[in-house]
Amino acid sequence: MNQVLTEHYAKHLESVPGMYAGSRDSSLVPEVVRAVGAWAVDGDILNFLVSTNLSTKFLANIRDNKEVTFVAANVMGYETFQYKGKYISDSPADESDNNIHNQYAKGFGELVAQIGIDADRYTKSHSIPPFTRVTFKVSEIFDQSPKIKAGEQVSGIQNKREDSTPILMK
Amino acid sequence: MSIENLKTIPSNMMPALQGIIPTCMTTCSTDGIPNVTYISQVWYVDEKHLAISCQFFNKTTRNVRANPPAAVITTCPETFAMWRVHMRFSRSETSGRLYEDMATQLEAIASMVGMQDVFRLISADVYEVDSVEVLYPGSKAV
Numbered sequence: 001m002n003q004v005l006t007e008h009y010a011k012h013l014e015s016v017p018g019m020y021a022g023s024r025d026s027s028l029v030p031e032v033v034r035a036v037g038a039w040a041v042d043g044d045i046l047n048f049l050v051s052t053n054l055s056t057k058f059l060a061n062i063r064d065n066k067e068v069t070f071v072a073a074n075v076m077g078y079e080t081f082q083y084k085g086k087y088i089s090d091s092p093a094d095e096s097d098n099n100i101h102n103q104y105a106k107g108f109g110e111l112v113a114q115i116g117i118d119a120d121r122y123t124k125s126h127s128i129p130p131f132t133r134v135t136f137k138v139s140e141i142f143d144q145s146p147k148i149k150a151g152e153q154v155s156g157i158q159n160k161r162e163d164s165t166p167i168l169m170k
Numbered sequence: 171m172s173i174e175n176l177k178t179i180p181s182n183m184m185p186a187l188q189g190i191i192p193t194c195m196t197t198c199s200t201d202g203i204p205n206v207t208y209i210s211q212v213w214y215v216d217e218k219h220l221a222i223s224c225q226f227f228n229k230t231t232r233n234v235r236a237n238p239p240a241a242v243i244t245t246c247p248e249t250f251a252m253w254r255v256h257m258r259f260s261r262s263e264t265s266g267r268l269y270e271d272m273a274t275q276l277e278a279i280a281s282m283v284g285m286q287d288v289f290r291l292i293s294a295d296v297y298e299v300d301s302v303e304v305l306y307p308g309s310k311a312v
Binding site: 018020021022023024028029030031032033034053054065067068069070071073078080082084117118121122124125126128144146147150151 | 171173191192194195196197198200202203204205206207208210226228229237239240241242243245247250251252254256283285288289305306308309311
């Protein structure tokens with residue numbers, strides 16, 4: 001079986017990117033939440049943390065219909081990947097998860113401080129405990145880095161396709 | 171913990187639309203797959219409408235034309251107040267004042283990040299706001 005989450009994507013997640021996740025309800029109304037820590041496991045499993053109290057509808061949606069989408073973008077280099085897959089489980093963050101969150105918050109704060117953002121106040125705005133760990137199986141990865149071919153599928157079990165149709169820029 | 175819910179865009183959200191802290195947007199295809207993407211530009215139209223820059227004929231563009239609801243999270247770079255806006259695609263403008271104003275600002279953003287060949291406005295996509303959740307009310311610098 002092909003590995004979807006190769007080392008390149010695992011390292012990208014370790015580079016403390018900005019992260020969000022999306023879901024949708026039974027009427028196809030989307031929801032978006034901020035993620036505050038993520039890590040890859042076992043080739044196609046991705047874990048991420050969300051603030052539980054800011055994610056009530058997001059969590060209800062993924063428990064109901066299993067559809068999970070996640071995006072991570074480098075603060076400095078803009079390299080961005082979108083991960084699509086199916087919900088496996090969620091659970092209250094344990095001590096290990098909270099340690100991962102703390103490392104993420106510290107690293108992310110150090111990065112945004114370099115571009116003049118008040119790291120402590122920014123982190124407090126979206127890192128609101130308690131946290132929930134979401135686990136999902138990634139089936140497709142798309143390169144969303146800002147460039148002409150943004151949206152191209154770069155990994156996954158389906159036939160490679162493009163999520164965007166670039167146009168001639170000139 | 172209860173989240174305050176507003177019906178219109180609050181005036182203190184305006185700095186969040188400058189693009190200093192990127193806005194993220196979720197849409198959904200008609201076959202039920204969510205799509206999450208960073209967006210370059212969010213524009214205040216009036217207290218019930220926001221416009222999003224459309225730079226590619228991409229998944230977001232296709233999704234909202236088939237299934238109009240969308241959700242964005244935007245953050246104020248001064249107070250770090252954070253809002254989640256639920257809205258629905260209303261119309262697309264390819265000329266006129268709104269389009270010209272957004273194109274000018276997008277050129278400035280592109281110039282700042284060295285992406286003049288990538289950031290080019292195709293249309294100003296206007297969304298009607300359904301609700302605004304105050305996820306974090308913000309804080310003052312000490």
